[in-house]
Amino acid sequence: MTAREQQERSLPELFVIVASAEDAHALAPLAGRDHEVSPVLVATGPDPMAVDEVLDDLGALAGRVLLVETPEEGPVTELVALLPRLDALVADDVPAVVLVRGGSATALAATQAAVWRGVPVVAVPVTGTVAVDTANQAAIAGLVASQEAREVEPELVRAAAAAHRLVRERPEPGSGSRVVRLSAHRGLSA
Template sequence: MTAREQQDELPELFVIVASADDAGALAPLAARDPEVCPVLVATGPDPMAVDEALDDLGALAGRVLLVDDPEAGPVAEVAALLPRLDALVADDRPAALLVRGGSVTALVATQAAVWRGVPVVAVPVDGGDTVASANQAAIGALVASQEAHDTAPDDVRAAAAAHRLSRERLTGGDRPRVVRLPTHRTLSA
């Protein structure tokens, strides 16, 4: 079996990259891993800038989700991204999803994944404005509420692999504090 064929058989981890700042922090997750196939999803209010930032870092986006007008604001961002992220999660069915911080995109991606029963790994970011802090708290609550109904073993392994990758590859404060796995077991970093 070739390396490519082996990589194709691994469960996918969707890494939601919502800003150039996220690109800088999450690019190290794009490297190959023996347990999970990380797929960077360039999105957010300006997904083309995110894609360009990832390209500059040598981490290519596996998916790009566009918005209609990057300047339209958070309500338009939610209106555009919620159906697109939901369709992405429903159609491609990743084994797990990783979000960073408290952006509107991270919140919407978490909602779509939780609705679809996909385990979420949330990487908190210190600081930020009041809205980002509130979104980050909502993301934490959504992740904590996930139930273990009909969870595939690959999903549990992918969530654990995502947690491991974030510990090993992300720097400083970009590490998950608590990750709720769908087995109702909690991992602490």
């Protein structure tokens, strides 16, 4: 194993939850290696294979593909199907940070699992969404805010700060600048 591979293995992992083709286009630039975190694209959502295919077309390979059987369409069945799978992924792999985009049921499930497991979440809001997605984004923001009261390990604070930097530095294709909700971890400003 080369020195670079050893360094990449020792970096904290940033799970980037990619739940749709739209997410893939927006989040694919985060796939590149970074000196502070190791981004891992997680292709999931109602059609994870389609998400994986879009990521492949963009040259950003998914580090994980989370397959889920969803019997019916809709945000409720998506949430019910994804929550235990995303919780197991976060519990087993223990990422340093989870990054979600928008207010899909997948983003909400990933946020709930991460918060439950004590993993910091970075949420990238999306404007112009349907009402349920807007409500989910508000719930995600509330869950992220609930993390502020917890005492967080310094390594996790650094990883969360690196995730915020990555999002700020790599703008979403075709949309210009965007606003990123930053959590107010006490240690983040130190």
